[in-house]
Amino acid sequence: MxxxxxxxxxxxxxxxxxxxxxxxxxxxxxxxxxxxxxxxxxxxxxxxxxxxxxxxxxxxxxxxxxxxxxxxxxxxxxxxxxxxxxxxxxxxxxxxxxxxxxxxxxxxxxxxxxxxxxxxxxxxxxxxxxxxxxxxGRTGNDLVADAPPLGTKEGYLVKQGAFVKNWKQRWFTLNRYELKYFRDKMCEEPIRTLDLRACSAVQFDYSHNRVNSFCLVFPDRTFYLCANTGVEADEWIKILRWKLSQIQKGR
Missing domain, CATH: 3.30.505.10 (SH2 domain)
Structure with a gap:
């Protein structure tokens, strides 16, 4: 047609x-x-x-x-x-x-x-x-309702502990260059905030007996995370790598 x-x-x-x-x-x-x-x-x-x-x-x-x-x-x-x-x-x-x-x-x-x-x-x-x-200076009539900001993401991931190598579910939020994790979605104060400007790499992890696992490499520690599905892991890796690439360009 x-x-x-x-x-x-x-x-x-x-x-x-x-x-x-x-x-x-x-x-x-x-x-x-x-x-x-x-x-x-x-x-x-x-x-x-x-x-x-x-x-x-x-x-x-x-x-x-x-x-x-x-x-x-x-x-x-x-x-x-x-x-x-x-x-x-x-x-x-x-x-x-x-x-x-x-x-x-x-x-x-x-x-x-x-x-x-x-x-x-x-x-x-x-x-x-x-x-x-x-x-x-224009109207927002053609905007998608409640469209989230570019480059933000949130969701549950399972994280390996730093000293006791057990795995616990945590709520993660990604905004700008900060990756925060909380005990659960309802908590207001994060357990820790990771500054992606200090992160050197984000990659799939094959060192643990877990599927959908990936890691963030920092100078003093590598954080091991696990998503519920391969699709979720791929989405996290792609957006985190994109963040790192944009940080590199801004330097």
């Missing part, structure tokens, strides 16, 4: 400027980290690709991964595969009812919720070009 119109390049340029989910020069890696940590299945965003000024990538969160689709701007619309759309909003409306197909795995996905770029984060993440609604 194809769509054609007399849409001008200027109209399409104006549409991009007002599109609340266009993240322009957000990288592929950063898009994956953002959607995996904060998005839900069907969350999507548009970003520039390396193919040229009229080439874009639509990044969509699947069940346990992020899929990327090529979108090309022409003189009178947008091309996606063999389909042509007069506007990006028409493209989204079309695929809100008909699923996208991830060709590498055959995964079917429906575009459910745009991920906005107007969310707050510290200056260390300027490379991902995140802005606030106040800075934009």
């Amino acid at each position: 194809s769509y054609y119109s007399d849409a001008s390049s200027e109209d399409m340029h104006d549409e991009l400027e007002t599109l609340g989910w266009y993240h322009y020069d957000l990288s592929r890696h950063a898009a994956e980290a953002l959607l995996l940590s904060n998005g839900t299945v069907g969350s999507y965003l548009l970003r520039n690709s390396n193919g040229g000024p009229d080439c874009f990538a639509l990044s969509v969160k699947a069940q346990d991964s992020v899929k990327h689709f090529h979108v090309t701007r022409t003189e009178d619309g947008y091309m996606f595969g063999f389909n042509k759309f007069t506007s990006l909003q028409q493209f989204v409306s079309h695929f809100a009812n008909q699923p996208l197909l991830g060709s590498d795995t055959g995964t079917l996905m429906v575009l459910k919720s745009p991920y906005p770029w107007r969310v707050e984060e510290p200056s260390i993440y300027e490379s991902v070009r995140v802005h606030t609604a106040i800075q934009s």
